[in-house]
Amino acid sequence: MAILISYQVIARYFFNAPSSLSVEMLRFSLIWLGVLGSAYCFMLNKHLNLPLLVDALKPKNRDRLKLFNASLTLLFGALLAWGGFNSILANALTRTPMLHLSMGTLQSVLLIAGVLICISQLLLIYTLFKQGSSKIIDLIGMVVLLSLVLYLASLFRASETYMFWVDEHLELFSTVVLFGTLFALLFLGTSIAVGLAFSGILTLSLQVDISVLFSTMGEKLFSGLDSFGFLALPFFVLAGNIMNQAGIARRLIDFAMLFGRRIPGSLWQTNTLANMLFGSLSGSGIAAATAIGGIVSPIAKEEKYDMAITTAVNAASAPCGMLIPPSGALIVYSLITGGSASIVALFLAGYVPGMIMGVSVMAVAYIYAKNRNYSVDKSPFRMSEMARSFAMAAPSLLLVVVVIGGIIFGVFTATEGSGIAVFYSLVLALVYRRLTPQVLYKVLLDTAAATGVILFLIACSNLMSWSMTFASIPDTIGEFLTSLSNNKYVILLLINITLLVIGVFMDMAPAQLIFTPIFFPVVMELGVDPVHFGIIMVYNLSMGVVTPPVGTVLFVSCSVSGEKITKVIRPLLPIFSVQIAGLLLITFIPALSLTLPRLFGV
Incomplete structure (x- = not known):
């Protein structure tokens, strides 16, 4: 994929002949x-x-709960495999424009993944039995519990009460089903991706x-990616992972020391x-x-x-990079909003808030x-020392x-730029002689695993978002929030408080994927700029990590x-207070x- 995107840039920029073939190959490679x-x-x-x-x-x-989650994930894998099988049959005759491949063949990845998930959960269940913990x-x-739940659900679906709620209060009923299912599964420790998928499936049901629900599920998971x-997401992750192996941390610390050493707590300032x-x-x-x-610690x-x-x-200063570009969190936000906030605009918008977050740490x-x-x-600055530190750090900083x-x-x-970032970081790592074939293989595997988690979360959240839109849930939530106040800053303050609380219990990616589709339509109705709201969300959730x-x-x-964590919490609180003040300013x-x-006109 990295080779293809580099070819795409060269073909378009140097030969003015962009390749539609490579674009299609990249799209389907990303899904797989x-x-x-x-x-x-x-x-x-x-x-x-x-x-x-x-x-x-x-x-x-704890082991019983693990067994429950393994059984639930096994069920999800089986449904994914079934949905993939139906997609293969339904789209076998449809061909892609450039590669002329059968869409059914391409969607077979759902069947393959479903089978692999089933095997993984069966092995997990076997391990729990073998260890004697279950x-x-x-x-x-x-099995009896799940069967009983399904039986009661089928009885409820056939009742007049169910039909009344579906016919007369569909939006409210859908909201309760979606969020009730999602938060119940999250509380039980189920994989967030599985929780997103099941909440979307039950709401769609x-x-x-x-009869068509599970094939629809498979097609939505496929089209969601x-x-x-x-593509910008895995490439920037790959570039970052390669840079991590290039030994640039020491060079950046020496460079940062030039600016931080005259300030009290110079090592802390340098760290930030x-x-x-x-x-x-x-x-x-x-x-x-x-x-x-x-x-820094030694x-x-x-x-x-x-x-x-x-x-x-x-x-407290490490998450600044989630705002200062290139930022994966800002890319994810742009993609969730369907490009309403462009990646370029978000990148530029992240600089000042990222520096505010960092300066907040430096002030405390x-x-x-x-x-x-x-x-x-108080030692004098020497030009030779400054020149040496800058020369050591310059090749890495030149990437930005x-x-x-x-x-x-x-x-x-932005997508092509992520490919250039991979190429540049690879060259730099080779120049620094820090990248052996074994290390490169590990970097590629780690990147595939890390992006696989995020991309599948995006696919499952797309299923949930589609079911939310299908049931007009964002409109219902929007009406509730605007009933509290019509002032956009009051609503933003309420959203800030909500996101700060959510960040305590949920990681950045799933929180973005769950709550952006909920809050985004609300703030758009109030006239909030989508770029501005993206920065607010990422700043909030960056504190949560x-x-x-x-x-x-x-x-x-x-x-x-x-x-120990217990000793670190106390000095963190004043830093959080100043960072929250920065959040309110933003x-x-x-x-x-x-x-x-x-x-810059973007």
């Missing part, structure tokens, strides 16, 4: 990557879920005949600046927290810095350092200039520094986000 990658992640048990209830239970009950009576009880714009720089290259808060924190211990504050600073770190009388490096500059000035599209119990970046930072002063996009 997403669907097969998701099946691979089910086999590795790497899909995202909310383990709140699972972690709170005793071991025996017994046959548990499985029998699970209120209006769509069961059929977009050329989605380096996370902002590294995040702009990798687009990953976890990667930044690991790479930069892994270098130095902080040696310099007798407070390690709880050091960990808090690293964790400054106060911490002053209160502890930390010394400041080439890719973002090329996208902004129309040299290539640092808050337990699902704070992945916080966990990584604590793991790197060896500090919410109520749209110009902070929109000035740069308007300046």
Whole structure:
């Protein structure tokens, strides 16, 4: 795929002959990557879920819940395989325009993935039995329970009460079914993708005949990834992963030290600046927290810095890269909204809010350092030292200039720019001699797995979003919110509070995929700019990756520094307070986000 997108750029830009063939190959390769990658992640048990209830239970009950979720995922795999089989039969004679391949053959990936998911869950169930953590009576009880639920549901569907609710209160009934199913499954620790899919299926079942429901499910999952714009996501992830292997973290820290060493708490300031720089290259808060924190933490211990504050600073500043482009979160938002907010505009809009998030950390770190009388490096700046640090960091920083500059000035599209980012990062890694064939293979596999999870979440959320639109659920929610107030800033404040709470319990990608289709139509009705709202959402949810119990970046930072989470929470709270103040500024002063996009005419 990376080779194809590079060829696409060369063919269009140098020979003025864009290839429709390569575009079609890329589109269908992306779908196969997403669907097969998701099946691979089910086999590795790497899909995202909310383990709140699972972690709170005793071991025996925990294993019973795992058995339940495995059985439910097995059912999903069987439905996916059945839907894929029906899609193969229904579309066997339809041919693609360029490759002239049967659409039924292409959609066979749904059948393959469904079978692989079933096998993975059967193996998981077998493992639970083999370890003795589950017994046959548990499985029998699970089957009886699911059968009873299905039987009661069939009785309810045949009742007059059901027909009354469907005929007279369809929107309200659909809303209750969709969100009741989704949050119940999330609470039980079911894979978020499976929860999205089942909530969409059950909501569709209120209006769509069961005989065509599952084939519709398969086709919607397939078409949910059929977009050329989605390609930017795996390519930027791949470029970030290659850059992570290129050993650029040390170079960026030395460069950041030039700006941070004269400020009290110079190591904390350097950590924040380096996370902002590294995040702009990798687009990953976890990667930044690991790479930069892994270098800063030993130095902080040696310099007798407070390690709880050091960990808090690293964790709170790592998500800045989710706003500073190229950002996967902003790409996902653009794709969910159907391009209402262009990727180019969102990239430009993310710079100032990303810097506000970083400066918020630096301001609190400054106060911490002053209160502890930390010394400041007053040694003179030497031109040779500055030139050396800049020269070491410049090749890595040039990636941002080439890719973002090329996208902004129309040299290539955002998708093509992501391919250029892969090519550039690959060349840089080879120049630095940090990329062996074995490392490259691991990078490609990790990228396929990571994007497989996200792409399948997008496909399942597309199914849920379609069922929501089908049942007019966004209109119902919009009417409820606007009944509270017609002031768009009051509504934005309510949405901010909601997203901050959601971020505590849910990771960035699923939260975006679930709540963007809900809130987006509401704020559009109120006249909020789609780019502005995208920045508000991503800023909100970026803070969520640092808050337990699902704070992945916080966990990584604590793991790197060896500090306990309980000790880090206290110094994090003042940082969060200042970052929330920054969020309010961004919410109520749209110009902070929109000035740069308007300046460049996007």
